[in-house]
């Protein structure tokens with residue numbers, strides 16, 4: 001059957017049948033979780049710029065290091081500019097992974113393709129030139145993006161990382177047990193949990209401790225870096 005000769009009704013039927021199986025191309029590039037067969041989770045911590053305070057959850061990071069918990073950090077360029085020592089420290093932990101989180105924490109969809117490119121490239125360049133580190137992961141500020149964002153990220157050879165479990169840790173009105181209840185509801189094989197290590201999460205340290213001591217061992221889930229989670233094939237990382 002030649003499509004251009006089809007009566008309009010066939011076109012409508014084709015459109016209905018094909019719509020659910022053909023998601024927008026852009027969506028295919030966005031990673032929200034690991035494989036559902038993987039007995040691992042990614043604990044991810046955004047380092048968004050802050051106006052007040054130290055901008056760093058030192059006790060949380062110390063705990064992750066002491067307990068040898070793999071974790072992934074998404075650094076914004078503005079945050080890096082004020083935390084040189086902490087950038088070095090995080091890069092030196094072998095079970096940590098470092099990705100980027102835009103230069104100025106911009107609302108990307110409000111910007112042109114070229115502006116988005118510069119915003120995304122800021123911390124990627126800084127990590128390369130100043131720290132000799134090639135960052136391959138990118139997480140958009142606020143989780144906001146459009147098709148141009150996805151195209152730019154792909155053209156730059158980066159992986160586009162979102163999440164599928166929101167801890168809500170920067171919300172000053174929620175308690176640690178409310179966050180823990182939410183994690184109990186949503187954490188499963190392949191989950192990517194978004195939290196913060198810029199000092200904005202009042203209960204993040206306590207929640208991570210609870211995850212490590214209770215929720216994850218109870219569910220036989222192992223923390224992995226984001227890159228390990230993506231390639232996880234159903235067996236826990238060594």
Ligand SMILES: [Zn+2]
Nearest residue numbers: 046048141142
């Ligand atoms: Zn952020």
